[in-house]
Amino acid sequence: MLSRVAESLFWIARYIERAENVARLIDAARRMSALPRDGGTMPSNEWASVLIAAGGRDVFGDAVERATLGTAVDHLVYDLNNPSSVLSCFNHARENGRAVRFALTQECWEALNSAWTDARAHSQRGRQGTPLADLVDWAKQASATFRGAMNGTMLRGDGYEFLQMGVSIERTDSTARLLDVKYHVLLPSVSDVGSGKDHYQWLSLLQAAAAQRAYAFVTRSDISARGVAEFLILNPLFPRAINFNVTRTEQAVRNLADFYGQSTDCQSRVSAFSNWLSAQTIDDIFAHGLHEFLTDVVKGNAEIAGLLGSAYGFAPLVDETATQEQTLGQ
Secondary structure, eight states, X not given: OOHHHHHHXXXXXXXXXXXXXXXHHHHXXXXXXXXXXXXXXXXXXXXXXXXXXXXXXXXXXXXXXXXXXXXXXXXXXXXXXXTTSHHHHHHHHHHHHHHTGGGSOHHHHHHHHHHHHHHHHHHHHOTTTSOXXXXXXXXXXXXXXXXXXXXXHSOSSXXXXXXXXXXXXXXXXXXXXXXXXXXXXXXXXXXXXXXXXXXXXXXXXXXXXTOHHXXXXXXXXXXXXXXXXXXXXXOSSSTTSHHHHHHHHHHHHHHHHHHHTOOOHHHHHHXXXXXXXXXXXXXXXXXXXXXXXXXXXXXXXXXXXXXXXXXXXXXXXXXXXXXXXXXXXX
């Protein structure tokens, strides 16, 4: 497979997955912002939190702390100058798909094209044209439609592995950022920890990650900071957990090495990253600091993406390096 084809497939999957995951970040902030405010505490700014977790501090500077729903939605959904906005992601995915149309099945191409057409319609209508909850649901559905076509119709060759790698690398990053929203929400009001509000914020994260039922089934326990963090980081079976996706990335890299008959630096790095993650306990993570741990995950994941590009003749786009594959907001 030509390097440019592998690169386009990798980024198609990343952009489609990112569109959904940005929508899930917005959904988490939307749910948290709907919680009742306690009169005796300083209200947190969930919209600033989601922008920081999405890497928006470099764009907004100190003004990010005064972000509103409108500011966040405009930047994260509609801003075509933001390469990680929902509409930009669907546009970039379709452009990459058009360049390698021959490497995709008809069903995959139709899913990409439909998502792009709908994205243009949403862009023309603007923020007032679609309720936020409906917009989130549309982005999740469009992403799921492409993934269904990919898993149901693509040959399990090297092209599929590059697509799969894009999905798992993007999900690792996004789950770390989703959890970091909670960290930033807590900063203004540590007194909320353990309160009813704290409980519902962690519940909002589970709902945004489509993890509420899975969490209840696996843990058989009440929602807590410790339980949710452990589930979304270390669970080996939940498809949005960090551990699950690092393992998926490792498997895809191994499959590519077998397919081409050559190991790479990426393979050894992702194996070391996977072993490090598997050795962690939730006690280790909280002792180190949840935010610091998530920052390490984002850094390690970005390094793996870069090594993949070096190994197969492509690299992350310059805009992506500047906006997405950076450390979490400090």
